[in-house]
Amino acid sequence: METCVERGAAVATADAEWSEAGLRCRPCGQRAEIIGHVRTAVANDAAVAERKLRGRAGNVARAHGLVWSVTAIVFGCSYDHGAHAAWLVPLLAVPAVVVSLAIVGRQAWAYWTAIAIDVAAVALPLGAAATAGSGDAWMVAGLAATVPALLLIVMLSLRRRQRQ
Numbered sequence: 001m002e003t004c005v006e007r008g009a010a011v012a013t014a015d016a017e018w019s020e021a022g023l024r025c026r027p028c029g030q031r032a033e034i035i036g037h038v039r040t041a042v043a044n045d046a047a048v049a050e051r052k053l054r055g056r057a058g059n060v061a062r063a064h065g066l067v068w069s070v071t072a073i074v075f076g077c078s079y080d081h082g083a084h085a086a087w088l089v090p091l092l093a094v095p096a097v098v099v100s101l102a103i104v105g106r107q108a109w110a111y112w113t114a115i116a117i118d119v120a121a122v123a124l125p126l127g128a129a130a131t132a133g134s135g136d137a138w139m140v141a142g143l144a145a146t147v148p149a150l151l152l153i154v155m156l157s158l159r160r161r162q163r164q
């Protein structure tokens, strides 16, 4: 007779199973095997979810980084006929890159920064249109607000998935 490591019960040598944990009776061996399968499955699910989240954060960061850097270049080069482009473009572009990289790193502050910028970028043209009050102004504002609105949607979706 042997002793099961799980329950300390006596078990016939013929019914004993050897494992890394030691000698087990057959029911304990089967139970350990099932628990092992479940653990592996949970770990695999977590790994898949983590990979998806990483990919999503990368996509959201790329989209924001692209829009922000293009905005920085366009604004920096057009402001005062580009007279200040040499310092204005990097001044705007460097924080944009920093925040984008922090989104890749899934930093909460970067998420909130991006959300704040997206909301402002949606609100500003709409506010300007409301002030102007013309149909044309609303159309231009609608077009201008579309891109930040899309960025805001993917950003909020990423944040929601990360919290799950």
Ligand SMILES: [Zn+2]
Residues within 6 Å of the ligand: 004, 005, 006, 007, 008, 009, 024, 025, 026, 027, 028, 029
């Ligand atoms: Zn046992």
